[in-house]
Amino acid sequence: MDHDIEHGFPHLPTVHRALTALYRRLESGTLHRDHPLSVTAGDVAFSDADDLYLGVQRVARVMVQQLRLPDARMIVSFREMTHAASVELAAGPEYFIELNTRFRHHRRDIGAALAHEVTHVWLHRLGLAFEGTRDNEILTDTAAAYLGAGWLLLDAYRESQGTSQKLGYLTPEEYGYVVAKRALAFGESPETWFTSPQGYTAYTRGLARARRDAERPPLAAGGWAGRRRYARDRRHARELFAGAGGGVATTTSAPEDGYAFEGRSPLRVSFPCPVCHQRIRVPVQGRVRARCTLCRTVLDCDT
Numbered sequence: 001m002d003h004d005i006e007h008g009f010p011h012l013p014t015v016h017r018a019l020t021a022l023y024r025r026l027e028s029g030t031l032h033r034d035h036p037l038s039v040t041a042g043d044v045a046f047s048d049a050d051d052l053y054l055g056v057q058r059v060a061r062v063m064v065q066q067l068r069l070p071d072a073r074m075i076v077s078f079r080e081m082t083h084a085a086s087v088e089l090a091a092g093p094e095y096f097i098e099l100n101t102r103f104r105h106h107r108r109d110i111g112a113a114l115a116h117e118v119t120h121v122w123l124h125r126l127g128l129a130f131e132g133t134r135d136n137e138i139l140t141d142t143a144a145a146y147l148g149a150g151w152l153l154l155d156a157y158r159e160s161q162g163t164s165q166k167l168g169y170l171t172p173e174e175y176g177y178v179v180a181k182r183a184l185a186f187g188e189s190p191e192t193w194f195t196s197p198q199g200y201t202a203y204t205r206g207l208a209r210a211r212r213d214a215e216r217p218p219l220a221a222g223g224w225a226g227r228r229r230y231a232r233d234r235r236h237a238r239e240l241f242a243g244a245g246g247g248v249a250t251t252t253s254a255p256e257d258g259y260a261f262e263g264r265s266p267l268r269v270s271f272p273c274p275v276c277h278q279r280i281r282v283p284v285q286g287r288v289r290a291r292c293t294l295c296r297t298v299l300d301c302d303t
Contacts, residue, residue, distance in 0.1 A: 005159065005166050009209060011174055014135050016277040018142035019181065020294070023276040025128050028295045031147075034068050038148035038188060041155075041195070044111030052104060059111050060097070063118035066149050072121060076114070078104055084167050087117040089124045108195075112156040112167050115149035116140060122147075137169040145170075145178035151190055154179060155199045172199065176206025184210060185275055185295075213274040218259060220287070220300040227302070230259070234269075234284065234303075237261035269303055 023031065043062045046055035053076075060074035073094045078101045085103075088096040097117045103110050119140050123129060130136045144150030150168075154175035157166045166172060180203065183190050194200040215221045217230035241263030259271040261284070270281040276295035282288055284303045291298050 005157075005164050006171050007173060008171055009174055009177065011138050011170060012177070014130070014138045015142050015170070015174060015178060016272065017135075018130070018139040019146065019178075020277050021128060021130075021139065022143060022146060023278070023294050025126060028276075032186065035066070035147045036186065038151060038182070038190070038193075039063070039066050039111070039115070041193060044114075044152065046107060048107065052107075055107070056099070056110060056114075060114050060118065062111070063114050063149055067118055067122040067147060069118070069122060069125065072118075072125075074114075074118065074121075085113040085117050087120050089120060092121075092125070095121050109152075109156040109165075109167065112152040115144045115152050116168055119144040119147070119149065134169065141168045141170045141175070142178050144168075145175055146182050148182065148186075150175065151179045151193060154202060155194050155196050157199045157202060158196050159198050172202035173205045173209070175199075176203035177209050178206070179203055180207035180210040181213075181275075183207070184214075213272075216258065216271070216274075218269055218271060218282070218301045218303045219274065220302045222302070233259075234261065234267075237263070238267060241267065273297060273299070 039062060044059045046058070056076045060076055064072050064074060071093045074097055075094055076097045076099060078099050081098065081100050083100065085097060085099045097114065099110065099113055103113060123140060123143060128139070130139045141150060141153065144153065153168045154172060157172045157175070158164065168175070170178070179190055182188065190203060194203065215223060215226070217226045222230065259269055262268045262270065262281070267284040268281050269284050270279045272278070273280050273292040273295060275297045276292060278292060278294040280290050280292055280299070282290045282301055282303055286303060288301050288303060289298060290301055
């Protein structure tokens with residue numbers, strides 16, 4: 001059990017890097033074609049009356065099918081360990097997953113634990129990894145959530161009097177953020193999926209943060225305060241680059257919004273795509289429409 005659960009969005013830069021990496025590796029069409037629907041709660045449910053090992057193997061198959069691992073066989077066992085689960089990554093086709101023995105009596109969370117471990121296998125086969133254990137685990141959690149299995153990890157987050165539980169490396173709000181990013185991109189409505197009240201609250205906070213990604217200048221949906229700040233920064237950039245004698249320079253005067261001006265002819269502004277977070281560069285010339293070359297999203301901008 002986790003007694004000191006971190007909250008907020010401290011890992012968001014790595015989450016954004018993970019989303020970009022997923023789109024670069026899979027391409028938008030493949031990602032949406034192969035993972036159109038999320039796992040449902042019914043897919044991973046089994047009662048105390050069901051055979052434990054048959055139930056675990058069934059849930060493991062659900063995760064294999066969700067992640068499109070056609071010839072991967074998961075051998076699942078239980079043992080005492082510090083972490084929730086672990087997986088032995090090898091060439092396959094058999095992969096050995098060990099679950100913490102506490103899941104024998106907390107079956108509702110087995111789907112969440114397997115979602116994370118099977119995503120490790122998926123990334124291993126794809127050859128996609130980040131440097132360092134922390135960043136690689138954040139990549140795994142982000143991929144699980146964005147491919148439609150990791151919302152179970154958020155639903156496994158619970159806090160009550162004197163006890164708490166959270167699986168994975170992301171904070172609850174960051175899980176909510178990635179689940180919301182998927183919902184907005186795939187047209188899903190996860191609001192009714194959660195059995196954990198705390199998980200639902202974290203989702204709503206993540207959803208608010210995800211929606212703000214599409215409301216930041218130079219996107220046309222930006223609010224009044226953001227547009228005013230953008231106009232001030234644009235004026236400052238023009239003065240800066242004019243004083244540079246026509247040379248090339250860059251200013252990032254609004255890092256919280258992510259846009260940056262580049263002193264070229266014409267003046268350009270770059271900003272992160274609100275879907276895949278690859279940077280997009282457009283000329284500063286009023287209302288323009290830009291298409292992200294990675295996820296193919298068309299964006300209305302007011303530069």
